[in-house]
Amino acid sequence: MKNNIKDVLIYNVGAVIVGLFISACMLFFLKVNPAEVFAEAFKKIVSDGYTTGEILVKATPLIFTALAFSFTYKANLFNIGAQGQFYAGSIVAVTLSLLLGGVVPTVPLIIILLIAVFIAGGAVGALIGLAKAKCNANEFLVSMMSTYVVAAIMDYLLRTVLRETKGEYLQTDPISKSAYLVNIIPGTRVHLGFIIAVVAAIGVWVLLYKTPLGFRIRAVGCNSNAAELSGIRSSKIYVIAFLISGGLAGIAGLTEVNGVQHMLLQNFNESIGSFGIGIAILANGNPIGVIFAALLFGFMNVMGTTMGRLPGLNIPSSIIDYIEGIVMICVIIAYFLRRYVNTRKDKKLLMKESEK
Amino acid sequence: MVTPVVELRNVSKYFAKVIANKNVSFSVGEGEVVALLGENGAGKSTIMKILYGLYGADEGQILIRGEEKTIKSPKDAMTMGIAMIQQHFSLVPTHTVTENIILGNVHGKIALKKYDEKIKGLAEAYDFDIPVESKVGALAVGVQQKVEILKALYLETKILIMDEPTAVLTPQESEHLMGFIKDFAAKGNSVIFITHKLKEVMEVADRIVVMRDGVVAGNVLKNETNERELAKLMMGKELAPSEKIGVKDFSEAETLLELSRVSVVEKGETPLLEDVSFMLRAGEVFGIAGVSGNGQDAVCEVISGSRKLTSGDVLCCGQSINSYTIRERIDAGIGYVPVDRYRDGLVMDMTLAENMMLKSSFSKRWTKHGLLSRKVLNKYTSDIIRDHKVKAVGPEETAKSLSGGNQQKMVLAREIDVGQKVIIFNQPTRGLDMGAVDRIHRSIIGEKEKGKGILLISTELSEIFEMSDHIAVMYKGKIMGIFENGQLSTERIGLLMAGYTGETEASGNEK
Numbered sequence: 001m002k003n004n005i006k007d008v009l010i011y012n013v014g015a016v017i018v019g020l021f022i023s024a025c026m027l028f029f030l031k032v033n034p035a036e037v038f039a040e041a042f043k044k045i046v047s048d049g050y051t052t053g054e055i056l057v058k059a060t061p062l063i064f065t066a067l068a069f070s071f072t073y074k075a076n077l078f079n080i081g082a083q084g085q086f087y088a089g090s091i092v093a094v095t096l097s098l099l100l101g102g103v104v105p106t107v108p109l110i111i112i113l114l115i116a117v118f119i120a121g122g123a124v125g126a127l128i129g130l131a132k133a134k135c136n137a138n139e140f141l142v143s144m145m146s147t148y149v150v151a152a153i154m155d156y157l158l159r160t161v162l163r164e165t166k167g168e169y170l171q172t173d174p175i176s177k178s179a180y181l182v183n184i185i186p187g188t189r190v191h192l193g194f195i196i197a198v199v200a201a202i203g204v205w206v207l208l209y210k211t212p213l214g215f216r217i218r219a220v221g222c223n224s225n226a227a228e229l230s231g232i233r234s235s236k237i238y239v240i241a242f243l244i245s246g247g248l249a250g251i252a253g254l255t256e257v258n259g260v261q262h263m264l265l266q267n268f269n270e271s272i273g274s275f276g277i278g279i280a281i282l283a284n285g286n287p288i289g290v291i292f293a294a295l296l297f298g299f300m301n302v303m304g305t306t307m308g309r310l311p312g313l314n315i316p317s318s319i320i321d322y323i324e325g326i327v328m329i330c331v332i333i334a335y336f337l338r339r340y341v342n343t344r345k346d347k348k349l350l351m352k353e354s355e356k
Numbered sequence: 357m358v359t360p361v362v363e364l365r366n367v368s369k370y371f372a373k374v375i376a377n378k379n380v381s382f383s384v385g386e387g388e389v390v391a392l393l394g395e396n397g398a399g400k401s402t403i404m405k406i407l408y409g410l411y412g413a414d415e416g417q418i419l420i421r422g423e424e425k426t427i428k429s430p431k432d433a434m435t436m437g438i439a440m441i442q443q444h445f446s447l448v449p450t451h452t453v454t455e456n457i458i459l460g461n462v463h464g465k466i467a468l469k470k471y472d473e474k475i476k477g478l479a480e481a482y483d484f485d486i487p488v489e490s491k492v493g494a495l496a497v498g499v500q501q502k503v504e505i506l507k508a509l510y511l512e513t514k515i516l517i518m519d520e521p522t523a524v525l526t527p528q529e530s531e532h533l534m535g536f537i538k539d540f541a542a543k544g545n546s547v548i549f550i551t552h553k554l555k556e557v558m559e560v561a562d563r564i565v566v567m568r569d570g571v572v573a574g575n576v577l578k579n580e581t582n583e584r585e586l587a588k589l590m591m592g593k594e595l596a597p598s599e600k601i602g603v604k605d606f607s608e609a610e611t612l613l614e615l616s617r618v619s620v621v622e623k624g625e626t627p628l629l630e631d632v633s634f635m636l637r638a639g640e641v642f643g644i645a646g647v648s649g650n651g652q653d654a655v656c657e658v659i660s661g662s663r664k665l666t667s668g669d670v671l672c673c674g675q676s677i678n679s680y681t682i683r684e685r686i687d688a689g690i691g692y693v694p695v696d697r698y699r700d701g702l703v704m705d706m707t708l709a710e711n712m713m714l715k716s717s718f719s720k721r722w723t724k725h726g727l728l729s730r731k732v733l734n735k736y737t738s739d740i741i742r743d744h745k746v747k748a749v750g751p752e753e754t755a756k757s758l759s760g761g762n763q764q765k766m767v768l769a770r771e772i773d774v775g776q777k778v779i780i781f782n783q784p785t786r787g788l789d790m791g792a793v794d795r796i797h798r799s800i801i802g803e804k805e806k807g808k809g810i811l812l813i814s815t816e817l818s819e820i821f822e823m824s825d826h827i828a829v830m831y832k833g834k835i836m837g838i839f840e841n842g843q844l845s846t847e848r849i850g851l852l853m854a855g856y857t858g859e860t861e862a863s864g865n866e867k
Contacts, residue, residue: 012534206727210727210728211723211726211727212717212723214727215713215717215728218706219703219706219717222703222704222705223699223704223705225698226714227703228661228682229700230682230686230714230717231681231684231685231686232683232720233681329405347370350370351414
């Protein structure tokens with residue numbers, strides 16, 4: 001088991017390095033020297049505390065959306081709709097913050113918000129779970145489409161009741177300072193949300209591997225027939241798994257609204273849902289692994305932005321999209337390579353033993 | 357010396373964690389019927405899958421008519437005249453018989469009528485009664501097997517491999533199959549058939565290759581051996597016969613489980629169960645015989661709670677449990693060893709320990725302060741591994757890494773614990789080797805002696821006869837009669853299993 005984790009680490013780190021190398025080579029097409037650009041960007045990230053902190057800031061919501069995907073994945077379900085559940089959390093976070101900010105003291109307010117966003121995201125999730133449990137709807141499609149529904153509702157609210165008092169842009173008024181998630185590293189934008197994310201990841205791990213409920217979720221995921229025959233109602237598990245998954249994605253709404261943007265605006269963080277899926281796969285669905293995988297993506301994200309800002313080179317910051325893509329592919333290839341190598345190793349060992 | 361049709365030389369095959377075959381060598385001559393005999397997991401199917409091109413050999417050579425060949429796929433095998441009938445048929449249920457047979461060997465526009473005629477002729481030549489125009493899904497299993505054979509014949513197979521061909525057949529159908537094998541071989545073809553049933557081997561084989569633990573343990577001519585020697589070769593030791601049970605008087609015993617006129621009818625279909633009634637009493641083994649697929653699974657399901665009944669009552673200790681959920685029935689003390697442990701019995705990707713708590717995941721016995729206690733669970737599982745002599749490294753090994761027999765022992769151990777009153781065994785020894793079968797039989801007897809009620813469903817008549825106090829025969833969802841053990845001969849039970857009643861019914865005392 002320990003060996004296994006070591007293996008996963010070696011292969012995944014190797015894959016990330018190979019992926020970065022391949023993407024670096026692509027920079028030649030932009031007529032720049034990749035080594036120089038990378039070194040320059042890296043230097044900037046390391047030397048500037050604010051930029052280093054950005055890695056944690058970017059990683060925070062990704063941890064939640066990746067946990068959301070991982071959680072249903074353990075029940076052999078696919079929650080592709082973390083983006084929508086995140087929006088649901090964001091709407092509730094901003095609404096309550098606008099209403100209660102400055103009225104309720106910070107600590108109880110944040111606790112109320114935390115519960116509320118979890119319920120908001122969880123409600124969206126539970127509806128998907130219910131559709132799956134009651135009508136055997138394909139949760140993949142339902143969850144995917146649910147994102148569009150929630151996004152449309154958010155748009156509508158931004159145009160109507162939630163619209164800023166100036167009425168200029170499609171965004172809300174800024175929330176009261178007392179509703180901010182406190183900054184935990186001075187000189188950066190890193191906020192309490194990162195701590196909440198790490199605690200959530202550990203909590204998910206405990207829930208999945210140390211509680212009977214988590215056991216039942218995994219049992220349904222591995223073999224729903226056997227679970228059903230053991231008195232575990234898979235339909236109930238579907239709803240519970242989606243509820244928790246959606247709730248986790250909902251918390252990202254709190255960390256982004258109250259920790260970073262301090263308001264809600266149109267097309268808010270529109271790709272954290274899909275990145276969450278990639279991160280969950282990179283982490284092999286392991287909640288603790290999700291933290292590190294999210295940090296890696298946070299790093300690459302910051303790297304891309306930094307590269308785009310390097311003076312005189314004219315590198316589009318969207319370059320990061322393809323770097324992340326190539327890294328992802330390498331990780332998946334590494335997964336199969338690892339399996340192949342291990343099988344061969346076992347075989348060789350057997351051959352040797354049987355000769356004796 | 358005559359060149360053998362097939363010769364295997366030192367063929368070895370390694371899977372990730374096990375040696376499937378090691379230095380397997382034997383040959384098959386023209387017109388010869390070779391039985392590949394061995395316990396499950398002995399490597400019989402693997403070596404044949406290598407010959408059929410489904411697996412690649414890691415070492416060794418395969419010679420076809422004296423020439424070394426590499427067989428990369430079944431397509432290669434077919435061009436060499438080799439066909440294999442798998443345990444699970446490879447037929448398309450929504451296609452007709454003809455379509456299935458010509459599948460993969462026709463191109464362009466198909467003149468189906470012409471092929472229908474051709475196949476019909478082929479079937480008649482071998483005395484097969486097959487409706488070539490009907491859909492395969494609508495045919496009985498025995499007939500489906502004939503379709504598979506016909507498919508092989510259509511390809512002008514010279515070497516026919518059959519994997520456990522009689523597992524799904526009634527005694528009468530088996531006999532017919534044996535006749536075919538003899539015929540087919542008499543025409544100069546070769547047959548290799550895989551089996552673990554000694555009786556068949558003695559009946560039809562010319563030569564017997566015995567496999568054990570992936571190696572050839574014996575290669576003998578039928579005329580020079582006997583069943584006893586073969587059994588010894590198969591297991592590496594002689595087996596103590598389990599003692600025969602006398603029929604007890606159950607009139608005083610408490611009724612633990614009762615089915616009263618239970619019917620299950622899905623809309624617009626023939627009933628799965630029709631008016632099924634029987635009683636299971638404390639300390640009794642109630643055997644249900646029948647060809648698989650005649651409603652036995654439905655009986656298990658209405659008792660375990662995974663299927664709703666249309667009418668009738670299921671009573672546990674005199675109380676109707678019709679409205680109980682599966683969980684409530686588990687709590688009531690009904691254990692259930694399902695027929696398909698891969699699908700229903702175990703979670704293969706989970707550890708043994710986790711599988712042990714599957715049915716009691718709601719119980720507090722595994723938790724401390726709401727969290728699962730690995731210590732408690734591992735201790736419990738280690739004890740089971742020791743007590744039931746399961747070959748496993750430890751409680752944290754995944755279920756899938758165990759052999760079939762050891763997996764079954766784990767399921768059995770769990771269900772014995774769950775089933776404090778009643779335990780249902782649905783074909784508990786299907787596909788297991790004789791050593792494991794023996795252990796499982798002993799466990800069943802042990803539970804019976806503790807005063808539990810045992811419902812034993814089996815397609816193996818020998819098992820039914822050996823274990824049961826009372827025997828019911830099922831056919832098409834109905835109980836053809838309930839008999840005391842000893843009242844029925846093999847012939848009669850065979851007829852009942854095939855749906856014939858007549859004079860047998862009159863002589864059987866209904867319970």
